[in-house]
Amino acid sequence: MPLSQLTTHTLLSLGKHPLSGRTRRAEQDAKAFELAAKLGQCLGLHAGNYQDADALKSFAGMSIAPVCILEIEQSSDPVAALSAYFKQTKSDIILTGSQAERGESSGMLPYLLGKSLDLPVINQVCEVEQTETGLNITQALPRGARRALSVKPPCILIIDESAPEARQTAYGAAMRAEVGKLQGYNEADTDAANFNFEDARKKPKRMKKIKAKTAADRFKAATVSQAKGGQVIEPKTSQEGAEAILKLLKEEGLVKTN
Amino acid sequence: MANHVKRVDPHLERIKRNRLHPRHLELTATAISMGPNGIIRKDPHKVGFMGPNGIKRIDRANLNQASGNVVSQMQIEEQKPKHIIESPTRYIVVLPDLAAGRLSSHDKDVLGYAHTLADENTAVIAIAFGEHKESGWQDAGVDRLLELNDDIYQGFSPEARIQALVQIEQSLDVTHFLFPDSIDGGADLGRRFAAELDSRPVTHGWKPLEDSIICRASAGTQDLTKTLSKVMLLDAEVADPIDETQHAASTLDELELAVSAKALINDLGMLAVNPADISLSVAPFILSGGNGIRDWDTFHQAASILGATEGASRVAVDDGFMPRHRQVGASGIWVSARVYIAVGISGAVQHLQGISQVDKVIAINTNTKCDMIKRADLSIIADSTDILNALVELVQAQEVSEGESHAA
Amino acid sequence: MLNSLLPSLLPFLVVLTLSLWVIGAIRRVNMWRQGQDNPVAFFPAIKAIIPRYLNDLHHVVERDKYISNTHVATAGGFVLSMVLIILVYVFGLAPEILGKLLLASLAMMFVGACFVAKRRINPPSRLSKGPWMRLPKSLISFSLSFFILTLPASGVISADAFGWVLVVILSAFSFMGLTEMLFGMTWGGPMKHAFAGALHLGFHPRQDRFNGGRSTGLKALDLNRPMVDKDAKLGVEMPADFKWNQLLGFDACVQCGRCESMCPAFAAGQPLNPKKVIQDIVIGMSHAQDATTEANYYGSPYPENQGVEVKDHKGDMHQPIVNGLIEPETLWSCTTCRACVEECPMFIEHVDAIVDMRRFLTLEKGQTPGQGTQVIDNLIATDNPNGYNPTHRMNWAADQNLPLMKDVKRTQVLLWMGDAAFDMRGQRTLRAVVKLLRSANVEFAVLGNEEKDSGDLARRLGDEATFQRLANANIATLRQYHFDMIVTADPHSFHVIGNEYGELGGQYKVLHHTTFMNELSESGRLHLKDDLRGKVTYHDPCYLGRYNGEFEAPRSLLKSMGADFVEMERSNFRSRCCGGGGAAPITDIPGEKRIPDMRIDDANATGAEIVAVACPQCALMLEGVVTPRPEIKDIAELLVEQLVIQDAAESNKQTPAEVH
Ligand SMILES: Cc1cc2nc3c(=O)[nH]c(=O)nc-3n(C[C@H](O)[C@H](O)[C@H](O)COP(=O)(O)OP(=O)(O)OC[C@H]3O[C@@H](n4cnc5c(N)ncnc54)[C@H](O)[C@@H]3O)c2cc1C
Ligand code: SF4
């Protein structure tokens, strides 16, 4: 089964810039779209309001695949709509981001979709390759580690940050693009209707709990943790300097302690 | 533990006897004496001790308490109050990530949070999937421990793990399943489980309130208060870790789990990743060289022995010593390493911009006044080649001694 | 019989080549007309050719005295001779008188041609070889053979002084000359520059450039075109997408390589040579129709031979330029410093062409290289290139208590901060400017967080859409307030607001801080000590100097501080770019050297201890050079150091003491 025969859907959502709050293409979804570009026939699908068509042109401007809106009402649950859509339209691969940039952003969508469509879900995907029997997936783990997985399509793949960068949106292509429209299935999300969003509060820095038995210990703990600015060592021997470095590396768990 | 027994440290005793030892004074000096007219005097020469860099330090706060008779510097094992739940009626289940086989601080925070939800009849269960090296369950607040390390739970095995969790949910009265919302596994497993139960979970919960919890929403830019749910995914520092009590961590063995080995997703194992291939932007540990590197062979050797990813300053790249995709900085790559060693890099703004997200910076530089030293958490003022060579030797020597101790 | 045929041979050859010239000219004009419309009134354009040749063009050519004299002799001689040849040989008009005139003009041309030949003995590397090496020979054979043939015709020597063999040989030489001069002029030989060049002077796309005018702002792109017309594209993909008179301009290139010798990117070994960029486009547009095989390139390659090799050139009027003729790295190496444009005797607009092609890559292809994509995304989301929180623009001035436009509504001077507000180095300069304004009691205010990036970077990255959004937003903000003028320490904002906002409806009086400070100093409102220590040189920012012609104010300020001032070899309109313009540091195309390093070498050659700059970008670029190097100081910083704080008595005069 050559790759080009696979059908892929990438789920797209509107992002929000973390500092200015402006609407943009959701970064992870753009990466998912980029990955989809090499997986044969693809469609970019957004469950939402057709009023957002202009904003979705930022995906269309990537010139990877057509972009389509599965139109549902404001109060409807996108998972229900998507699930209804995919029960009718088979897709070998459904690519998603791990978390939306707006709203609840619980990251549940791919899992709920997986449950309702009975598809395997793989998270933290950074590479997909087709084999004789299915797909080989590279899963990105923290600190640069990688794991190889295999799965048979159909499946749902959640993109990882370390997947290849999404290409630039070309303004001209975006302006010319037409965003398609499909009628989606509406099922109200009653919980979400009561959500009350506020600006993110600042997380207080955790205080170092001082477990000191003596006043001197407390003093030491207080002074050591507060002394900002690094330690400067002019070592007598290079060995001494190297030891100081190694000590820090061990504390950070980067070099094995023996 | 016989913590009342006074221990004698033979090493310190030896120093006390050896008047030529640099730390001799530190251990023996009674710096304070009565002067001839009854005035208390401090002998300035006898005050203080040698600091690690050979500079004499005066320990006014008496932090080291290093006078002759305080030799019992050993750890005092405190006796913590025990927290025992004999016959629990309800459970809270915590699924620690056990990244690198041990409870992470995030795991411990979640365990701490579990106890804020537990009453006197609720036991906190920790489920350890796969192999682990953890032994401190009792101190981390685990009342019951369930270790599931059959083959089906090894590696990436979400399907088997979810089956197990579902069966636990069916056989015990569990009020909450708590997961660290982390890329080390909790974020994924928790969401899978919530989807399986079809229950809307708390995600990125970070600030507990009375009967609810504030969650991060909109990718961290907004807050959303949710009522407590069956499945909860919690951010680091959601609560303080357990610290003052000791728990039973007794095995939970009355459970019979029937988990099928059939899986749609196959784990083909970890891929060998060469630190040199890790993209600079995510590499956890970077050794970066600049114009102050005299010997690039030593630099490469040091990077490979330390297991560090190589980075470079613009000048090192322009001069052709390093490839372009290794350049750190404004016009290169912005890195996010935990530790960044800047060897012979002066710390131009354009370079510092690229390391603004680094946790700890170590500078090796001959110039005490350069900007990198101002940014660094630890600076070694010395020649780059010497220090890199010393590092290589030190690590090699350690590996040899480790090898010997393994052989022994 | 032969004797009777001979007299009609020459007229026949002249008429033949003239007809070919006309056919070639029509074909050439038609070729240019495949470009996009850009109407220029016909008769005024034709009328303007000669004055523009005599004033503007000569002014540029004159920078190389040798070639300017040579050109006057050769070109003047040729044009005159050609007219006379037609009159004498074709119409047989007054051979006695006109023939003698013809002899004189041919002699003049011959002398010129000898000097051309001399230059070609050991030509500098910037000159193209190939057919260009043949040109002096053609010039000499044309002038000499016609000269000898005209001797009898004008009655200087007897009519049958030459045997027919000699006449045939001479006629062969004159035919050779005629072919080069007439046929080659419109069919693609080196002489093409005369035909296209003359018309280009008249039909130049920037009509305001002449008569001492300066037209340096980029022209706006109609962003709505793709929505109106699905086939329309933004920017230039293939030669036919250029305006017709841009194509005419490219065709006029004489391959003199003056642009190449001034280009900082070329000197740094980056894959850019402005001359070759122009020639690559010419080859693309004309190789299909040029009869000669000379639509080829015999000049310096892109450094390190990067780029599409000439033999692999694929392109024509309707084929993409990038990757067929020019590699994208070439286009992204340009700092838009305009050194090439300033130097080009044919008034070719390299920067416009490069930006046009960049526009296509960014707007239609989404192929901005390097960190360019990131910078554009940041500009879109946060109105500043580094993605800082837009509400933190004023943070630097937390301790400055600056009046905000939204509070005061009306002020004399609106201080435009620029993105330097986000950068520690730039903030030092801004603080200095504020201090100077306060010390001169200037009434001023800032936009604060209402200010947005001027759009300079976005525009040079080819992102016209983001430029226009930023520009329109800034114009809308400025429209709410009243001020006499905008003063800024950033030459890029200065240029863009002053020269590029106008087309979008924003007309302002904008001054660079050095101009304004110089006025203050000359009018006695700024008191300066004249004991500035250390040898100082000054680096002209491209966007202040070449773009806007301000060379004097900074120098005059330095002098009034008593600086021991030295000029770098390349200064004023020939200043070498610091490498910081045109988004070049963002696209960051590698070369053998770095442009700022070369600029510091220039400064070192003067022995200066301080390089005075007048642009935050220059300061960043030059300070990025590895020490030891001279200190880099903005003129505003130097001014603050030399500032005489007015004594108490004087400041009392301003605020009468309330005790009385
Ligand atoms: C637009 C622009 C973008 C730039 N982008 C970047 C970028 O992305 N990344 C980047 O790195 N730079 C960038 N630069 C260049 C930057 O400004 C500096 O020039 C560069 O970072 C300096 O590199 P360096 O620290 O290796 O060299 P130097 O500044 O020469 O510093 C060498 C250091 O090595 C020390 N040293 C010398 N000998 C020894 C020794 N034997 N042992 C130990 N230490 C020694 C010296 O004390 C000094 O501190 C940029 C510049 C510009 C203008
Ligand atoms: S573009 Fe202008 S300066 Fe450059 S070679 Fe051609 S004519 Fe000369």
Ligand code: SF4
């Ligand atoms: S504008 Fe400057 S950098 Fe660009 S081609 Fe011309 S001379 Fe070269």
